[in-house]
Amino acid sequence: MIMQFNPNIMATFPPPVMEARRWIEGVEFPADRPLINVSQAAPVDPPPTALREAMAQFVLEDDETHLYGPVLGLPDLRAEVASQWNVAYGGDIVEAEVAITSGCNQAFAAIISTLCAAGDEVILPTPWYFNHKMWLDMGAITATPLETGDGLLPDVKAAAALITSKTRAIALVSPNNPGGVEYPSELLGAFFDLCQTRGIALIVDETYRDFDSRTDAPHDLFTRPDWEQTLIQLYSFSKAYRLTGHRVGAMVTSMARMAEAEKFLDTVAICPNQLGQRAALWGMQNLEEWLGEQRSEILARRAAIDAHFPKLAAKGWKIQGNGAYFAYVTHPFDERSDLLAQRMVHDIGVLCLPGTMFVPEGDPSGDKSLRIAFANIDAQGIAQLFERMETL
CATH class of the missing domain: 3.40.640.10 (Type I PLP-dependent aspartate aminotransferase-like (Major domain))
Structure with missing residues (x-):
């Protein structure tokens, strides 16, 4: 029997967040360096x-x-x-x-x-x-x-x-x-x-x-x-x-x-x-009051990104955007961002999404970019994130 598929569906790329999750399958993260997951822009805590x-x-x-x-x-x-x-x-x-x-x-x-x-x-x-x-x-x-x-x-x-x-x-x-x-x-x-x-x-x-x-x-x-x-x-x-x-x-x-x-x-x-x-x-x-507190917390994390980024800027990183749940950065390496993102899982225990997932195939800007979704790490976690990224 020949299986039939809609060619439009087959031509559509896999869901990026699910694709990235496969990169951590079978990877063991030591207790003193647990995974920092900044790949998905969604709160992991339940409602209040x-x-x-x-x-x-x-x-x-x-x-x-x-x-x-x-x-x-x-x-x-x-x-x-x-x-x-x-x-x-x-x-x-x-x-x-x-x-x-x-x-x-x-x-x-x-x-x-x-x-x-x-x-x-x-x-x-x-x-x-x-x-x-x-x-x-x-x-x-x-x-x-x-x-x-x-x-x-x-x-x-x-x-x-x-x-x-x-x-x-x-x-x-x-x-x-x-x-x-x-x-x-x-x-x-x-x-x-x-x-x-x-x-x-x-x-x-x-x-x-x-x-x-x-x-x-x-x-x-x-x-x-x-x-x-x-x-x-x-x-x-x-x-x-x-x-x-x-x-x-x-x-x-x-x-x-x-x-x-x-x-x-x-x-x-x-x-x-x-x-x-x-x-x-x-x-x-x-x-309303609770939501205001959540907004203040996200803005504090945004400020933490700005505060800690100079240590990466000194190594050639650049920040293109920072706000809401996201920082969008360019890296200094002679390496495609999708390969770098997978290497980051093994080398520093960080999971993020590469810029190649946000641009047309062949767009060179995607090769140099990474998205950091910081909705689920606080200011201390952001500091740890940049400490690890500094060691790449």
């Missing part, structure tokens, strides 16, 4: 105790927790997102312009399903978030790379030059994964103007908005006239409330696009995780 207690009550006392719910999510959660976003961004978002999804990745997949057919194009700044690239590849949609250079900020004029008759959207991530950089409000505004003028969508993935170092609104896009005709915002509750295993994300867009996305969501998952949605709502209403 108060939230888990609330979740237990939902499981025991709210029978609706165990049943199908609305395809576009719990109305109360959608309304809460709209309300809090209006305060944060100064906009006028309504509940019907918010949908809850099974994680932010599903939000991206749903939005792309409403925008693109096979053969269409989406512009992605490089280094890009690999799951965005993977989803486009699976749908035979061309990911057009937009190089960002040393500062990791995309250029609007360069993006304009890449737009063709097949371009359907530009997708940005801010704070950025993998680069860590926060896109200035003016830059996001310029991309909005470009997309609005050219009649394409602007997708802004703000998964890490809760850990942005700025205290003011990161952009004014929700205040723009007819924003919903151009802007599509994506968000994740996983990072804010440690709900990674419950898969809760959100998207904000026009009601017309929401009606089309509903078809995709109903077919794939029917409804988002009911317990996760209730947990997200409870978190939004009760954990």
